[in-house]
Amino acid sequence: KETAGASVIHFTEGTFVDDRRTLGFVAGGIVLCLAPVVAPDAPAALVEYWAVGEDCCEMRCNFDCGTARDLGATTAVTERRGPLYNKAIAQAMSVYGLNSTDDAQLVSFVNNPKAVIADIWDESLTIALIAMIMDLCMCVVAGLVVARVLSRAGPRDGFEKSL
Structure with a gap:
């Protein structure tokens, strides 16, 4: 079995x-x-x-x-x-x-077991897509926060000269 x-x-x-x-x-x-x-x-x-x-x-x-x-x-x-x-x-x-x-x-x-399995795949893909979109949004927010913090800190002497 x-x-x-x-x-x-x-x-x-x-x-x-x-x-x-x-x-x-x-x-x-x-x-x-x-x-x-x-x-x-x-x-x-x-x-x-x-x-x-x-x-x-x-x-x-x-x-x-x-x-x-x-x-x-x-x-x-x-x-x-x-x-x-x-x-x-x-x-x-x-x-x-x-x-x-x-x-x-x-x-x-x-x-129809094939339809049941297809529904499971559809649900799984939907969940994965939602998770990816949420991850992208979190990365964008984190990037904006970091950019804002760095812009408020102002340029550093050594950093500006090296560019």
């Missing part, structure tokens, strides 16, 4: 999100939703993949995040696993008597 660096996962036909074991974990005013992804031939007690989303489920049912409910949905993109999702997984394991692998992957089911 080598999916730690993957961004898109294609599950086998018949794989589904077990929305009967949905958990809605309330944190910071949002509901983190998760439910185990179950393969037709795998034991349901050991969870290797969790479908996740925000504000798309009830506390213990109705997981409706992304395309997870679509018939035949087998394509997902990986999601970052943060401390709140770790708490949610621990709670789901306790509530439903599940076991989860330590390196269980969080995924969001999507119809």
Whole structure:
């Protein structure tokens, strides 16, 4: 199982999100939703993949995040696993008597993973562009401050003669 660096996962036909074991974990005013992804031939007690989303489920049912409910949905993109999702997984394991692998992957089911990846790139480039513009502005301001300070100090005797 080598999916730690993957961004898109294609599950086998018949794989589904077990929305009967949905958990809605309330944190910071949002509901983190998760439910185990179950393969037709795998034991349901050991969870290797969790479908996740925000504000798309009830506390213990109705997981409706992304395309997870679509018939035949087998394509997902990986999601970052943060401390709140770790708490949610621990709670789901306790509530439903599940076991989860330590390196269980969080995924969001999507119809078009290329569009999701393109959106991530667009957002990243926008952030980088904003950072560059802010850096340029700071450099211009710093340059103006230095020029003003140097102009008030007046010319130095040795400096003027050397030019």
